[in-house]
Amino acid sequence: MTTTAESSYTARHLSVLEGLEAVRKRPGMYIGSTDSRGLMHCVWEIIDNAVDEALGGHGDRIEVVLHPDSSVEVRDQARGIPVDTVEKLGLSGVEVVFTKLHAGGKFGGGSYGSSGGLHGVGASVVNALSARLDVEVDRGGRTHRMTFRRGEPGTFADGSGEPGPEAPFTPFVDGSELAVVGKVPRGRTGTRIRYWADRQIFPTSATFSYDELVTRARQTSFLVPGLTLVIRDERRLPGTPGAEGPVEETFRHDGGTADFVDFLGQDTPVTDTWLLRGSGDFNETIQQLDGKGHLVAAEVTRTCEVDVALRWGIGYETELRSFVNIIATPKGGSHVTGFEQSLLKVVRKQIELNARRLKVTGKNSKERIEKDDVVAGLTAVVTVRLPEPQFEGQTKEVLGTAPVRAVVAKVVENELTRILTSTARTEKAQAALLLEKVVGEMRARVSARTQKEISRRKNALETSSLPDKLADCRSDDVEQSELFIVEGDSALGTAKAARDSNFQALLPIRGKILNVQKASLADMLANAECAAIIQVIGAGSGRSFDLEAARYGRIVLMTDADVDGAHIRTLLLTLFFRYMRPLVDAGRVFAAVPPLHRIETYGSGGKPGDLIYTYSEAELHKNLARLDRSNKRYKEPIQRYKGLGEMDADQLAETTMDPAHRTLRRVTMSDAARAENVFDLLMGNDVAPRKDFIVAGAAGLDRDRIDA
Template sequence: MADQTDSERNVINQAGADAYDASKLGKLEGLEAVRKKPGMYIGGTDERALHHCVSEVLDNSVDEHLANFCSRIEVNIHVDGSISIRDNGRGIPVDIHPTYKIPGVEMVLTTLHSGGKYGQGGYKFSGGTHGVGAKCVNAVSEWFEVEVSRGGSVHHMKFERGKTVKKLEVIGKASGTGTYISFKPDAEIFKETTVFVSARISQRLRELAFLNSGLEIIFTDERPSEPKPERYFYKDGVEEFVKQINQGKTPLHPKPIRFLKETKLQLDDKPAEIHCEVVLQYNDTYNDQVMCYTNTIHNPDGGTHLSGFRSALTRAINQFSKANNLLKDKDPQITGDDVREGLAAVVSIKHSDPKFESQTKVKLLSPEVESVVGSVTYEGLMQYFETNLSIAKKIVDKALNGARAREAARKARETVRKGALHGGGLPGKLADCSERDPALTELYIVEGDSAGGSAKQGRDRRFQAILPLRGKLINTEKARLDKVLA
């Protein structure tokens, strides 16, 4: 095609501009946006997103427990592939909203960014801060039903793919209060799978019971021929959680260390509350496992509560070890990696206005939490160490051994890089054998030339090689790890 002149381009651009008018602009109404772009609201359409839907509904029941209105939650996976969640909380409001002129339950389940978690006094602490949880589940479900027991009556509504098919109606009498929600995931949305994994759900339910002492959770998978209900109830809550993390390991101290603190502060000229609970226990392994939660929501990517906990832990152990002369001048500096060896911990905060990275809440961003958790951890550890000196010394010794091993490994790497252990030839004092197949040979490592001489005389040259070592061999059973690696 020949090059276009400026005037020709202007004509073409103007024609395109005339064709691109307001009629070409789209607007997604109500929950249609969720069905069109589910990844924006539930993090995808895979198995993880499928189970995230369960968490979104479940978290509303847990919020009722956090507000001291719910003591029992029942979760059932049904034979038809649906799932139901029942609680004995207050029940979603069913009266007509004064502004929007629709029942509260319909507003909660169909209108994005609505609910009792927008500073209207519905909840002090809540996992569902964005107001899109249960209504998103409604949108991506083949069908979604809700029953609310409130005011002496049972109220019922039904939806299909986010649209109301049965208006709110009274279907019976109620002796108590609560909410019952059941839904079946839509295969049009979850193309990978719509099958709930029992083990995945039971793990989350057990986790919630640990984090909410006094909350009873009953889980039943009705798909097996003989369903067996599982009950989760933990009187000591997070302490039992940490003990479970340490199952199969040897604890460094018998009882987990626990700190609690409630903090009131001003955020953007508004009053806010942060309740912090930290529980930790060391074991005999070298790996760490720190679980972080905000309003009972797991934050797998950590966030400000994790960074506050880690920095305070390192500072407290270093401060205590120096104040009690547990470190020698030649000892290496204890780092964060060292103090976390063999650590099992749960950091759980309840925040009246938390900020997350996304709707899936994988990471906490609230900056004020870092100093609050740091203060709780540092002050709590220092007080604990002062009254539990023997345990404190065990923890410092473990961290110090980790530091020594790390330093020895660093020196070994430097030695290798300098080429001291590299080279194409064999060690100078090696008396080699004639056999070339390693599987048929034997190597005897002996202490010094004297022992080496006797061994050479008595060996079979065909398959036995002798390597005399210079100097006295270290007793690896009794020596410190850094000495062995040096």
């Protein structure tokens, strides 16, 4: 008789994991993973407990130390973990916090109004996944100490050396002991936790990231004004800021979320940083412990405090950070949904009310303002504080408390409407600029969609809607094709004869295009030269730019080698930087390098000799000196090219357009923030810094090079 799989599966196959065994068996359930990300999550659990104390007004300083022995220590000056005995368990508060899951002061006992910790598993999970954890608590004028090995309390025989997980360990047998190891002034309180991650759980490749700690500390200092956070790295790891010795950074910001937005926003502002603050109540059914220790359902009224800081800049990237209490929610949640819905609703309404001034047709328009139009250039920090928020999982990446959406939406709607309808001169002017920007983004999106439709390559039986002045190439291979943007019609004629029409296209522009750093988005789209460039490239502009749709593999800016040519090249680069940045990021924008001089040598018997092209004054003098040393004659005066049109077609092809001989200068974006600052300095609205820049560099100006 055979036994079926169903009948062989009985109750004896079931396992029940008690206490911290579950954490060690399934660590990913509690910390997400066991790589470096999970290792860092353990640090956040301990730090967040200290920050929760600061949120409650207890303590204003937290220190985090990365020790050379791979341990981490977190120190705070808060109330200290309770050291008295928990009556029902007969254990000290310290042992309960570090050995019992779902134990702590955040389950409705009134210890915390709002906190990041909710489940009471943070400290105990870190303890379970540590080869050793030491905790010291200053409270009641004494220092209390307890140590654990993989979650089990006991004592380590450290001797006279540094403490470590390898020291002999003796677990408590009859009863646990919270040792008193010193005295402190009665008013001093605080907690010090030091732990060594268990390498049975975490691989040796998992390491603590100093940069992540610094980023998190800076972020927390913005969210908890007045809190000082110190990060110190004593590991001396190669390739880290502390490679040469211990490094320490301190963070404290008293301006809150407004300072955070100012830190995140790197582009030139369109509006000031606006604060939208308020609160709202909602009812929630929860489970509470009654006097007999039983869970019963109860309806409670929650208060949700909303703190939103936001500003718009001239760019089109969106930077949105969201937090619940102090916990970052990178995947959003109900608070972000409420913010975005209300933001779109308010801006749409204001544009409809100002439709005539903004030259839009209002409610009956076929094109409506969309979320992407509103959030273009937006930098925002959305923070809510409420008791016992509901997250999706212990990693707390998404807020699930549904009523928060309506509370946030109402606060944002009321406060943003107040600002956008304000009669104060500054706010009224900024509101007008914002609405113009949003309408411009809408028009850019519509224009980009239209351009993509009309700029697809046509076959021989179709007509093209591309600009008539475009001299397109025959190849439809994007990787091989090149678009030369040529300065002026005079150079176009020579370039047409010099190019290889199989893969090289030409687009002439008339003089200096619009300075898009100063102009609005609408003005840029209305400019014929800018519109032609965007249409010919065929990938749209701004946040709707699609690199995959670009019709050419290389964009080459070919301008004269003089001051005007340099100015035109700068204007073109400003256009690409502001509205087609992915092309620059991908390394597909180049500047042609035409020669400055041509040296014509004499051969034997006075016959024409070689032609030598030079690209700088230094290279010219070096070549002339070499010719003089070898007694070779050359025709004088030396020809100086002031424009591409002065070259013959064969000369332009050989020096500037033929891939076999030319030189191209790739435009890169190694430091976008610095590049944007330079563009704003040279091309922006603020004249004073530009004047200072010119005055500062005047002493080093060589007048003879102005023509170059």
